[in-house]
Amino acid sequence: MTIKxxxxxxxxxxxxxxxxGNSIRKQHGTNETYFPxxxxxxxxxxxxxxxVSDVVKICNNEECPVVAWGTGTSxxxxxxxxxxxxxxxxxxMNKITKVNTEDMDVVVQxxxxxxxxxxxxxxxxxFFPVDPGANASLGGMASTRASGTTAVRYGTMRENVxxxxxxxxxxxxxxxxxxxxxxxxxxxxxKLLIGSEGTLGIITELTLKLQGIPEAISAAICSFPTxxxxxxxxxxxxxxxxxxxxxxxxxxxxxxxCNDFFKENMNVSPHLFLEFHGSESSVKEQSELVSEIAENFxxxxxxxxxxxxxxxxxxxxxxxxxxxxxxxxxxxxxxxxDACVPISELAKLIDETALDISKSGIPGPIWGHxxxxxxxxxxxxxxxxxxxxxxxxxxxxxxxxxSLEVGGTVTGEHGIGMGKLNYMESExxxxxxxxxxxxxxxxxxxxxxxxxxxxxx
Numbered sequence: 001m002t003i004k005x006x007x008x009x010x011x012x013x014x015x016x017x018x019x020x021g022n023s024i025r026k027q028h029g030t031n032e033t034y035f036p037x038x039x040x041x042x043x044x045x046x047x048x049x050x051x052v053s054d055v056v057k058i059c060n061n062e063e064c065p066v067v068a069w070g071t072g073t074s075x076x077x078x079x080x081x082x083x084x085x086x087x088x089x090x091x092x093m094n095k096i097t098k099v100n101t102e103d104m105d106v107v108v109q110x111x112x113x114x115x116x117x118x119x120x121x122x123x124x125x126x127f128f129p130v131d132p133g134a135n136a137s138l139g140g141m142a143s144t145r146a147s148g149t150t151a152v153r154y155g156t157m158r159e160n161v162x163x164x165x166x167x168x169x170x171x172x173x174x175x176x177x178x179x180x181x182x183x184x185x186x187x188x189x190x191k192l193l194i195g196s197e198g199t200l201g202i203i204t205e206l207t208l209k210l211q212g213i214p215e216a217i218s219a220a221i222c223s224f225p226t227x228x229x230x231x232x233x234x235x236x237x238x239x240x241x242x243x244x245x246x247x248x249x250x251x252x253x254x255x256x257x258c259n260d261f262f263k264e265n266m267n268v269s270p271h272l273f274l275e276f277h278g279s280e281s282s283v284k285e286q287s288e289l290v291s292e293i294a295e296n297f298x299x300x301x302x303x304x305x306x307x308x309x310x311x312x313x314x315x316x317x318x319x320x321x322x323x324x325x326x327x328x329x330x331x332x333x334x335x336x337x338d339a340c341v342p343i344s345e346l347a348k349l350i351d352e353t354a355l356d357i358s359k360s361g362i363p364g365p366i367w368g369h370x371x372x373x374x375x376x377x378x379x380x381x382x383x384x385x386x387x388x389x390x391x392x393x394x395x396x397x398x399x400x401x402x403s404l405e406v407g408g409t410v411t412g413e414h415g416i417g418m419g420k421l422n423y424m425e426s427e428x429x430x431x432x433x434x435x436x437x438x439x440x441x442x443x444x445x446x447x448x449x450x451x452x453x454x455x456x457x
Contacts (some may be wrong), residue, residue: 002083002368007042010086013054017045028087032127032322032416033075034333034381034389035418040067040081043346049165049173052088057171059086059447068198070140071113075336076417078144078197082451087248088202090139097205104210105162105179110203117208126210129154132413132455133176134320139203144415147245149318152238152371153277154211156413158194165205168192169443179207192438197415199448200442211248214277217245218287219311220304221274222294223267227251227354229297230270231347234370236293238343246275247371248318249340251354254325254365258317261324267301271369273318274304277310318367325365325378332363332380335380335392337390337419339403340374340412349402350375356395360387364395374412400426424455 010018019025020042029039034372037099044059046052057064072079081087094111101124106115113133118127130141132148140146142164147156154160159273161175177190193200224230227249234247250258250271258268274290291302305311317324326334341349350366357364357377368375379395381388400410400423410423424432436454440446 002062002182002366006059006062006086009058009062009320010044010055013058014044014051016047019043019045021141023388025087028072028089029070029081031070031077031080032073032336032443033077034335035077035080035250037250038077038080038082039084040070040087040282043069043087043089044091047092049167052167052202052204053171053173053295055088056169056447058169060169060171060445063445063447066447068143069137070111070137070200071135071173073134073136074140074144074417075418076411077413078415078417078452079140079449080418082418085447091137093204099126100179101125101126103179104212105206105207106210106384107207108135108138109205109332114138114141114345121210122213123438124259125213125215127247128160128161128208129158129211135323138206138208141207142194142203143196145413147369147372147374149248149275149315149369151369151374152340153243153245160209160272161190161194161206162209164190164193164203166201166203168201169445169448172370173204174201177207186312189393195415196453197417199439199453200448202448214281216278216283216306218276218283218304218306218310219274219314220276220290220302221266221286221314222272222299222302223269223358224271224289224294225269225298226299227350228347229299230272231370233272233290233294233299235343235347236296237290238371240289240293243278244274244286244371245277245289246273247348247369249366249368249370249375250318250321251271251366253363254321256366257324257328258321261327262317262318264317272299273314286408321365322365329363329380331383333383334415335379335389335396336376336380337379337396337399338368338374338376338412339352339399339401339410339415340372341406341408343373345406345408346370346373347409348377349399351404353377353395353399354407356398359394359398360391362391369412372406372412418451421446
């Protein structure tokens with residue numbers, strides 16, 4: 001039983017839709033951040049659930065590792081073929097199967113991206129709210145339990161996936177959940193599979209909850225003298241119950257990079273990027289209230305607009321901040337990390353992390369979805385500089401330890417992948433052993449995305 005045998009058997013089923021070419025393998029063996037290249041032995045391009053099932057059955061029989069691949073935008077090496085084997089490219093499974101406008105849900109294949117789905121839904125007055133920034137595939141977003149800029153109002157993928165179709169390690173196809181808004185029937189396998197990073201099964205269909213496009217949408221931006229002032233504005237806004245759609249923190253390093261990258265002229269200081277959804281009157285009222293709160297914490301240059309082109313420009317800056325920062329530091333690799341804590345602990349954790357970064361001598365812009373306590377640090381290290389890599393990992397280690405000390409988590413949305421595996425026991429204790437037992441029950445040959453999420457894999 002070997003990987004070579006698996007490749008030969010898959011060739012008989014899919015013909016030239018399996019590739020062992022070096023360029024294709026490289027496309028599926030690289031990542032957005034600092035993890036080294038990890039090439040699969042072959043890449044398979046599937047078109048439907050049965051083909052996924054056929055491939056997985058063969059891999060299970062040959063004890064060959066198999067990893068699902070979407071758009072490749074994950075940041076913790078989640079979809080890298082750590083132990084070689086087969087990478088299943090899901091992007092040809094890109095059909096929007098059915099939109100149920102009255103019930104406000106949609107059935108899609110995993111290769112549909114969030115932007116494609118929202119373009120399709122626009123004329124129906126509906127949208128899918130989860131927005132991680134990158135134009136990720138919906139299957140990948142479910143696998144990593146993605147969230148993003150709108151989670152403060154609409155929740156993460158966990159709250160927005162109603163049901164799944166999944167291929168298990170033995171090739172069996174199961175359905176979980178459904179289109180009803182709630183169920184008390186047995187274990188919630190849908191929630192178990194969301195965030196499992198392809199270690200328990202491969203998602204081949206999703207049923208998603210939709211939202212109505214708001215009557216009015218307004219975006220705003222405001223600068224602050226310190227990060228703490230910006231975070232205190234967020235905390236007071238949340239405590240007052242103002243229903244924010246987005247609340248994004250961007251530090252001065254990020255603003256400087258965005259100014260260079262987008263030819264902007266924003267004040268080089270910490271900023272909040274905000275968005276309000278609702279009726280015309282409620283959006284105006286919310287904006288004015290947040291403006292007053294921001295003034296109490298020395299906020300200035302509060303500007304807001306309901307024009308679509310202005311909103312698009314604002315969020316283009318925020319969504320592409322990662323690429324703006326990378327472009328500012330050529331010859332550097334990015335180590336992108338995130339943590340999430342109770343909102344009352346957020347300012348302290350960000351301040352302590354920012355202090356660590358300032359003492360380190362390496363660039364480390366901070367931004368995040370601060371409305372739900374989630375923030376990101378992107379540490380830029382020179383390529384092949386092991387000393388800087390060690391410094392960056394020490395910063396991340398302290399950030400993770402502090403998050404756990406206050407009841408937070410080592411990752412709010414990037415997932416565990418390979419980068420956060422060493423913190424699973426600290427965060428979960430014996431519950432991590434339970435996760436490992438679940439994995440071994442569903443995947444006894446440990447073929448599904450090995451080296452991720454669980455121990456001894």
